[in-house]
Amino acid sequence: MSTSSLVLILVVVAVVLIAALVTGVVLTRRRRISLTQKEEAPKPGGYEASSGISLAPAKPEPVEHPVADRPEVDGQPGVGDDASEPRDSVKRGFVEVDLPEEASEVEEIEPTSGRLERLRGKLSKSRNAFGSSLLGLLGAGDLDEDSWQDVEDTLLIADLGAATTTEIVDTLRSKIAGSAVRTEAEAQALLRSVLVDALHPSMDRSLKALPHSGKPAVLLVVGVNGVGKTTTTGKLARVLVADGRTVLLGAADTFRAAAADQLETWGKRVGAETVRGPEGGDPASVAFDAVKRGMDAGVDTVLIDTAGRLHTKVGLMDELGKVKRVVEKQAVVDEVLLVLDATTGQNGLTQARVFAEQVDITGIVLTKLDGTAKGGIVFQVQRELGVPVKLVGLGEGADHLAPFEPGAFVDALLG
Numbered sequence: 001m002s003t004s005s006l007v008l009i010l011v012v013v014a015v016v017l018i019a020a021l022v023t024g025v026v027l028t029r030r031r032r033i034s035l036t037q038k039e040e041a042p043k044p045g046g047y048e049a050s051s052g053i054s055l056a057p058a059k060p061e062p063v064e065h066p067v068a069d070r071p072e073v074d075g076q077p078g079v080g081d082d083a084s085e086p087r088d089s090v091k092r093g094f095v096e097v098d099l100p101e102e103a104s105e106v107e108e109i110e111p112t113s114g115r116l117e118r119l120r121g122k123l124s125k126s127r128n129a130f131g132s133s134l135l136g137l138l139g140a141g142d143l144d145e146d147s148w149q150d151v152e153d154t155l156l157i158a159d160l161g162a163a164t165t166t167e168i169v170d171t172l173r174s175k176i177a178g179s180a181v182r183t184e185a186e187a188q189a190l191l192r193s194v195l196v197d198a199l200h201p202s203m204d205r206s207l208k209a210l211p212h213s214g215k216p217a218v219l220l221v222v223g224v225n226g227v228g229k230t231t232t233t234g235k236l237a238r239v240l241v242a243d244g245r246t247v248l249l250g251a252a253d254t255f256r257a258a259a260a261d262q263l264e265t266w267g268k269r270v271g272a273e274t275v276r277g278p279e280g281g282d283p284a285s286v287a288f289d290a291v292k293r294g295m296d297a298g299v300d301t302v303l304i305d306t307a308g309r310l311h312t313k314v315g316l317m318d319e320l321g322k323v324k325r326v327v328e329k330q331a332v333v334d335e336v337l338l339v340l341d342a343t344t345g346q347n348g349l350t351q352a353r354v355f356a357e358q359v360d361i362t363g364i365v366l367t368k369l370d371g372t373a374k375g376g377i378v379f380q381v382q383r384e385l386g387v388p389v390k391l392v393g394l395g396e397g398a399d400h401l402a403p404f405e406p407g408a409f410v411d412a413l414l415g
C-alpha cells in the first residue's frame, strides 16, 4: 500500500470518528432539551387539565411561598405553620362517627378527555347531511358551476350562514384550482383544513374555572329558558369534580322551584353543595349568597345557574346585569357562558345577539347538537359573536358535555 493510500485511509477514519462524536453530542443535547421543554413549557392561557377541558385561572395566581423551599431546619415547622402534636400528648380513644349518607350517592364520572371523539356518533345527523354530501361533491373530480352551487347549498342548509359559506366556497375554489384534487381522500384533507381554519382554532377555549387570588372562580350560566342551562351547569360540575376540583352550585333560577331541585340533584350526584333561595326570590341575592358560601367553604369554583325568564316586568337582561354586579361586590365573574340550543337555528342566533349586546359573554355552550343535522351553526355563532364555542352538549346523558375542539369536530362531521 502506498503512503498516499495510507494517508487517505487515516483521513477517512478520522472524519468518521469526528462525525460519530458530533452526532452523539447533538443527540444527547436534543434529548435533554426536549425533556426540559416538556417539563417547563406552560400552555398559553392555562394548562391542559387531565379532564380534557382546558382549565385556567382568570388572573395570574399570586406566588405563594412553596413549602418545599422553606428554610426550615430539622423538620421544625416554619413561621405560620401549626406545630405537630407532641408524640406524648394524650390520645383520643375510638369514637363512633357516622359517615355522611351522601357519600354513597356520589357517582363515577366518565373521563372527559377524548369525549368529542367518543361522542362523535352523536353528530351522525350532521355528518349524513353535511359531511357525506360535501365529500361526494368534492371527490367527484372537476366541479362545474352546478356542482359548486350544490356545495354552497349544502353549507347553507347545514346552517353555516351566508358569510361563512361564501368564504369557504371561495377558499375551496381557489385551493382546488391550484392543486390536483382527484380522490375522495384528497378532497377530505382539503375540506378538513378549510373547515378547521374557518373555526378559528387559535381562539382561547380554556374555561376560566380555577380559583385565583385566594377566591373561587365564578361562572355564570345564562340563556333563554329550555336551552339546557341547568343541565349544562350540572354536567360542568361533573367535569370539574372529575378534575379534582371542589364546586358549589348557585340556583339563581328562582323562576321555577323545579329548576333549583334539578340543580340540587345534579349537585348531590357529585357531592357538591347547592345554595338556593325561595321560589320567586331575588336571583341576585341567591347568587350573592352562593359566592359568599363558596368563599367561606373555600371551594375552587362557584357555578351559578340563572333564569331564562322572569316573574316581573324587569327585563331579563337587567336582571342578569344585576346578578353580575351583585356577585362582583365579592369576587370577579370569570366566565359568562351563553347556552344556545343548536336546534333553534336563526332563533338561537337572534337570542345570542341580544345577550351579547347586554352582557359580556366569554364563551358559548352549544347544546343539543345531537338532535340536529345543522351542526354548521357552530361556525355561524362563533363568527357572529366573535366569542369561542367552548363546550358542546351532545345528549341528555350526565356526561354528554364535551370540550369543543375544531379538529375533532370537523373529523366527526367528515366521518
Ligand SMILES: Nc1nc2c(ncn2[C@@H]2O[C@H](COP(=O)(O)OP(=O)(O)OP(=O)(O)O)[C@@H](O)[C@H]2O)c(=O)[nH]1
Residues within 6 Å of the ligand: 223, 224, 225, 226, 227, 228, 229, 230, 231, 232, 253, 259, 307, 308, 309, 367, 368, 369, 370, 371, 392, 393, 394, 395, 396, 400
Ligand atoms: N338531546 C339533548 N338534550 C339536552 C342537551 N342539553 C340539555 N338537554 C335537554 O334539554 C331540556 C331542557 O334543559 P334544562 O337544563 O332544563 O334547560 P334550562 O335552560 O335550564 O331551562 P329553564 O330552567 O326552563 O330556563 C332537558 O330535557 C335536557 O335534558 C343536549 O346536549 N342534548
